[in-house]
Amino acid sequence: MADSFTLPLRPVIERQDRPDTLPVEIAQINNHWGSFRDVNEEVLRAKIAEESERNGAPALENGDQEMSDVDSTERLEKLYKKRADITQFAVQSHMEAMFALDFISLLLSKNSPRQAETSMSAYLKQVAPLGSLEAEVVNPLPKSESAIKDTSTVSRGWRIQNFNSASNKLLKAASRLDTEVVSETRYWNEVLAVKEKGWKICRLPRERQALGVQYGFLEATPVFRDRGLASLRRSEDGSLILDKGLIPSGARFVRVRVRQGTRISSSSKPFMSPSGDVESVEHRILQARDSVFEEELFHELVREARSMASSGVTTRQNLIQVPASDDTEILLDLVDADDESIDTEQKESTATDQLLADGLAHSIRILLAFAHRQNLRRRTQPPPPLTSRKRVTPEYHLLRPALGYFQHLVQLRWLESYLQEILAVLRSSGLNVPELNKKTFVSGTPPLSALSPASVETFLQKFLMPIESVFQGTLLTAQSSFTIKIRTNISAPPFGTHYDVSFNFPSFPDLKSPGRISLRDEVEAAITHIFLLDVVSQISSDQLPTKNSPDGTVKKWNAIYPHLGELLLSGSTSPESNRKMKVVLNRRELSLSTFIVRGIDGVGRGARELRSQNSFPNTWSSLSSSTETQKHHSMMDFVIAEASR
């Protein structure tokens, strides 16, 4: 009561209702029961017994009896009686109030009859005319001196008390405002600090009186764009709280893992924005921004992966599997950055796999940022006219460049190994094959100098272009060369890898380039055929030494069926026994065999072909050239020897 702010208008009488002070109570007890000195156990026991005898015991008995006797009707009666009592009291009080109202109304009807009439009862209006009662101020009897003094003392006391409580309240309010000012200052300082770091501070659209900070990406998918806004709330002590609503606060990131066979060989590390204090608002904003970026990244990756099922990409609920090469697989998933289990499962990682995982992790992020830029560009172009058809946003190209790269790499390695093998076969046969000229990834290596924002975009644009590699080589035959281009296109049709085999072969002017080939077998066949033709034309172009011919005629291997690898020795003495040579070339070996053909011109084939005596097919393979004992060390020796027989 003393705490509450009370006005000294309250009547003084109320003061007497307060519980009596202890001395008064002691005096009362003394009057009633006698002195405390007489109280002892016996007296108290006697008193208790007396008490219980007087009302306690009968009451108990009565209670028991009532409990047993009182049935429901009696209880109902009792209830009704009580209710009637209550109603009676209410009616009576109502009556009294009405009487009072009538009295006041009658009294007031002297001065304002119209107003007083409305509150008068009908009975009163009948019996008493309006304005028949009047009140007058009478001078009260002069109070006694002591009473006046008492009243003034009491009221002074009251006033002092109330002044005290008022001043207490004001002081409390002042101190509360003081702390409030301190915490507000701290809040606004922190908000300013955030703003000075360059973050965009704005009012929340839904909650106009709250401040928010925008950290998201304006060009992201609407779901993630809208998530890039969090409110800046003030805690009790004024420190800033970043309130992201229902979004979980933990940092998450897209993890890239490389799997060799069944073993995870490497995994990318979470990238943390550099910030000194882990608990600072700046750090939390950065973390929120990173998380929203990573989640959008994964969302877009899944969206893209679904459309890439034809390339062997599979998606689970929280996992994307991308086949990189035969036994290498890339796994992408969204994990918590502070998850302890991330590091534990990592086994020994090779440097290339780590490079691959990190490279892919970086490339998908760069490409998402690039997609954001493209979105901005698209958004600020004049829009197409509105149609009823809903515009769909195409999937971003995040995985496709990487997948294209892997595919290209696999094809490139295959082609390279194939070419090396077949060249090794040719070299083992003693032919002097020139080296290959290789230009890999010609489309994807623009110069990295003077990067301006525009040139960065054109630079990235090149990642989305088809990847191209070129193999060039010269053949043994003069002025002949071949070019093989590999193109991998993963972004736009025609999808997949294509080979473009072209050559410059003056010896065979009729030969047409096979054009674009997409099957490995066909490419292999085409390349082998070119080398076969090259070998055949090499054999036929060489003048054989004349000393071996007894009659002085110049012997020469003529390519009769160059496409089948068949040659005929010209200048043979007897037309009945022409010598024919057959060249067979594949990626493992080169074999030459000679036949004696009985025919007029040696062109005829069939039953009359006989393998020449003691001339087994001579083979050269890249593996066994040095170990096996060969009768003839080089192919040309064999050719000459065969001709001279």
Next chain:
Amino acid sequence: MHELLLFASVPVHQHHELLQQLAGLTAMQPRHALERRLIFKAYRKPGLITTRTGGSQDLQSGDLQRVNKLLNGGMFYTQVVGPVSEADFKVSGVAPDADTQMAGMEDDSKSAPTQHAYDYEQQPWKLEFRDIPEAGTRSAVTSRVMASASMPRGDIVPSMNAWGYSFVTEYVVEGDIFLHNDITIFLHRVLHYPASDQESREPRQSLPAFSEMTTLEKSGSYVLQASINVQDGSNQETMKTASQHLFGLREQLKSAVKLEQADRLSLDTRAK
């Protein structure tokens, strides 16, 4: 194609602030635009009207009837729009001796090769036709039929004459473009060429100094135009969506400007 529009008048003192507000709303930097606009008026070529009278109406084939209807139907003003840049205008210091400059064209190009010169022959053009806004629509947006077509570069007057249009006048529109989803927001004002002695009968080959251009509205106030193009004007659903978008923008800009429908007859393009 249909065009739905809302307009607002922006006093010059509010211009800068509104630019900022629009940049914030659309989350993009304004794209400054300068356009030359040439007004052409359709005229009837003498001798083309071959309306026959008499009792041989049924001799007219359907095609001929259609051609006649086209030729004798409504005549419209149409405008040819060409984007220019501020560099195309003359530097104000050189402007007074424009005649000598015109006379000594070769010398000028030799003396200042780095200076950008306006090349009328390379000016791209776009033909823009706008119908009178539809009457009696209950919707609170201006909607009208529109069509645009690219035109050859350079001198456009011969082609336009061939199509039955004669050159009337030209002016320049200066402003900033914002894009907000499907809505194109164009905050612009009309500039007049400085008054010259002789009224030109054909488009100017060179542009005067930009500072000499005078605004049509003396106070220099701007017009805010919000527009959406709709492919199929007969599709009620899309038209409704488009006007909903415009109303949404009106609501968002309510505290800054008051976007409203334009007076239909003030946008009348019919040639009388």
